[in-house]
Amino acid sequence: MAVSKQAREWTLISLVGITAILANLPDSLLNDYSINRNYMVAILGSVVFLALFWYLKFQSFFLIIVLALGSNLPGTLLEQFGISRWPLVIALTLVVGVAVINYVVAILPTGLEPVEKEKSKEGIAALFYAIEKGNLVYAQKILSMNFDPNLVHHENGYTPLMYAAARGDAKMCDLLIRNGASVTMMSKAGDTAIELALKSGSTEVADLLKTARAEQIAREEALRAQAKAA
Numbered sequence: 597m598a599v600s601k602q603a604r605e606w607t608l609i610s611l612v613g614i615t616a617i618l619a620n621l622p623d624s625l626l627n628d629y630s631i632n633r634n635y636m637v638a639i640l641g642s643v644v645f646l647a648l649f650w651y652l653k654f655q656s657f658f659l660i661i662v663l664a665l666g667s668n669l670p671g672t673l674l675e676q677f678g679i680s681r682w683p684l685v686i687a688l689t690l691v692v693g694v695a696v697i698n699y700v701v702a703i704l705p706t707g708l709e710p711v712e713k714e715k716s717k718e719g720i721a722a723l724f725y726a727i728e729k730g731n732l733v734y735a736q737k738i739l740s741m742n743f744d745p746n747l748v749h750h751e752n753g754y755t756p757l758m759y760a761a762a763r764g765d766a767k768m769c770d771l772l773i774r775n776g777a778s779v780t781m782m783s784k785a786g787d788t789a790i791e792l793a794l795k796s797g798s799t800e801v802a803d804l805l806k807t808a809r810a811e812q813i814a815r816e817e818a819l820r821a822q823a824k825a826a
Contacts, residue, residue, distance in 0.1 A: 720756070728759075746778050748783075753784030758781070760772060
């Protein structure tokens, strides 16, 4: 069973927190539970190193490695180069601290995450009615209630965008696209909204949909590239 990225992230954070607490317990408690502080420090360092390698950009990771190596050089070697150890330690602590804080803040829920669309049969029926009547105001009211514009109407197998395209309604198609309607979906018969627009003889709608399709594909590719880079 595949482990989600979020589960892996919280596991790493929990492991770092637990080992950090154990590594800093008083000697009396560590002796009571037969815990070796050196082992805890080694585990903590390994987990932090792994987390930095996975989630930091190369520049930040490289900077941390350089600072870590510099702060652990022998004192005699540092003196030869006129370098003080403490500025390196402080800089290393700040870089790691800022990186960890930024990462934790990024994965915490903010309340601004996209809300899943309502998959309501009543909503899709009301939206089809608005399209049939060409009522943009009513359609916008329905869409503003967070109904999913990509649900398929079971009677005709069309999405709202397909139905609007088949009717040659350019304004309704534009409204649906701006509210998240997908141009690339296919009907039960294998037609896209563009093909339905062409069948109805509406080149204006077909051109609008072709432009929207190109933009949607570009956005999807950009999101995939961003997810791959992360």
